[in-house]
Amino acid sequence: MLDTMTLTKAVGAFCGALLIFLLGNWAAEALYHSKAGGHGDHAAQAYVIDTGEDDSHGGAAEEGPDFATLLAEADVAKGAKVFGKCKACHKLDDGANGTGPHLFQIVDRAVSAADGFSYSGKLVAVADTWSIDNLNAFIESPKGFAPGTKMSFSGLKKEKDRANLIAYLQSLQ
Template sequence: MNTFEFNKIAAAVLAGVLIIMVINEVATLAVHPTYPEETAYAIDTGDVASSEVASNDVVAGPSIGELLASADPAKGEAVFKKCAACHTVEQGGPNKIGPNLYGVLNSPKGAHDGFSYSDALVEKGGDWGYNDLDLFLAKPRDFIKGTKMSFAGIKKDEDRADLIAYLRTLGKSDVPLPPAE
C-alpha cells in the first residue's frame, strides 16, 4: 500500500469522526429532554420512606466556614494559576477574557467596570460572598446557567477554599470569615 492510499484511509476516518461529532452537537442543541415533576409510579420499599434512604446515603462535606478556617492563601495563589489564563488580580489591572478579580469578594456580581458579563450573571444579582464563590468555582455552569465562563470548575473543596482565601487577600481581607458549622 502506498502513502496515497494511506492518506485516503486516514482522511475517511477523520471525516467520519468529524461527522459524528457534528451530528452529536446538532442533536444536543435540537433535543431538550423534559422530565416529569413526579415519578410515574411509586416503588414500594417496605417500611423505610425513600427520603430516609436518600438522606442516609448523602454525606455532607465540610462547610465553607470550616474549610476557610484552615485554608492557605499561598496554596490558593498556586491554584490561581489555572485562572491566570483568563483573569488578572493586580489592583487596577486589565481585564482579559475574564474580568480582573482584585477585590472580588463582597463585590456585586457582574459589575466590574469595562467588562461585558453574560446576562445570566448580571441577572443573578447579589454580591460575591464566600458561599457563592465556593459554589461558582465548583461548577460555574451549574451555579449560573448561561454564564460565559467556560471553566469546568475546581473539584476539591480544599483547593476552592485556598483560592477563596487567596482572593480575600486581594483588597478584601477585612471581610469576616463565615463561622465554621
C-alpha cells in the first residue's frame, strides 16, 4: 500500500516532467517558428524558380454571372421553396397583409402600395418602386438597403436564391 508521501512524490514528478516538456515545446516553437504566419501556416517559399510561365492560373478569380443572367436562368419552383422563409410574415394573396405587406404583384409596384399596411418612413425614403434591382438589394440585406426598416429578416446571401425568389414573385403577376 502506498503512503501519502510516496503518492505525492509520484504526482509531483509527473507534473514536473510535464512542465519541462511544455517549456521545452515553448522554447522550440520560439526558436524554430517561421515568420510566414500563424499556427498551421506553411513557411514562405525560400526561393522561386522562374519557368517563364504565368502562375496566375487564368488571372483574377472568375466571377459568377451577373444578376440579370441569374434571373433569366432562375427556377420558379426553387423560388417557391425559398419563399418558405418569407411566408411567416408575408402573404401572396392580394390585400392579405400579415406581419409584412402582401407580395402579390410586388415586382415594379410602388414601395408603399399595399393598402392597410403601415410602411416605415425609412423604407419609403430609399426607393420609389420595387424594381428587380431594389428587390435584389433589399432581399440581400433589408437593414443594409434601408437602415431603420421594421423588417427584422437578416436577408438571403446567395444570389441564386434571390434570383429564384424574384422569379417566383414575378410569376405571380
